[in-house]
Amino acid sequence: MTGRRVAFFDVDETLLNTKTMLAFWSYWRHHHAAHGPAVTSGGLTPAQLLTLPREEANRRFWQLFRGVRTExxxxxxxxxYEEYRRGDGAVIVSALAELRRHQRRGDMVVLVSGSMRACLEPFAAELGADLLLCTEQEQSASGVLTGDVTQSMIGPAKARxxxxxxxxLGAQQRDCFAYGDHASDxxxxxxxxxxxxxxRDPVLRAAAARAGQWRVLPSVAGSLEALREDVAA
Incomplete structure (x- = not known):
């Protein structure tokens, strides 16, 4: 596999048209109301976490699943995900089309996200992604989540x-791609x-302008099924 080209994709609002952790939390509370706290140990709801820096919000979010069995x-x-994927605006069409083009060329596709494996693994499997790098939640020997993480995948951690x-892989930096939508990318x-x-993230727009050579894709949402039909045609 040495010498392969690699395309790295953020997921939330780059490929999927949502913040997966918040979308999943809403689903979880509706279907599993008896599990876990409604607020973090600091008394913050998921919506209030959005007012914090992304790294801090991400760290505190996992507390909401303390005591939940991993399975x-x-x-x-x-x-x-099976429910979400059926939505008319489930994906960012331009980025997902790019991912498919990379796959047709034989490039390795890697998803890199601060979200949780529970949300991302079904999506990665459907795409046929080669590798999923995400935040990993800590669990006890009996398979119960502690509310902490063993690996975060936010900001500089993504770059590492x-x-x-x-x-x-022996891949050359100059030959590899990365796609992201947020300043933390x-x-x-x-x-x-x-x-x-x-x-149109302003921080990334400014960086792209300074570099003068970044590509910019529109963040137009569409249907996963419609995109599949377009590719097949």
Whole structure:
């Protein structure tokens, strides 16, 4: 596998047209109201977490699942995704079309996200992604979540993961791609030779303008099924 080109994709609002953790939390509370607290240990609801820096919000979010069995969360994630994927605006069409083009060229596709495996694994499986790098929740020996994480995948952590994958594959930085929509994706985008901005984040727009060579894709939402039909045609 040495020398392969790699395309790294953020997920939330880059490929999927949602913030997966918040969307899943709404689903979880509706279907599993008896499980876990409604607020973090600091008394914050998921909506209030959005007022915090992304890294801090992400860290506190996992407290909401303290005491939940991992297998229950994974099953709920599969059910949530099966429901979500049927929506008319489930995906960002331009980025997902790029992912399919990379696959047709034989490039390795890696999803890199601060979200949880329960939400992302069904999506990665449907796409046929080669690798999923995400935040990993800590669990006890009996398979119960502690509310902490063993690995975060936010901001600089994404860049470190991307560089590690490229080094392990012998992939050249100049030949690799990264796609992101948010300022927290900037370290990842700067780790490859071919960064692509999805949407209109002002921090990333400024970085793209300074570099003068970044591609910019529109963040128009569409149907997963409609995109599949377009590709087949």
């Amino acid at each position: 229950d969360l994974m099953e709920a994630g599969r059910r949530w 993961a991307v560089r590690s994958v490229m080094a392990g 900037l370290p990842m985008l700067q780790s490859v030779g071919r960064p692509v901005l999805v949407g």
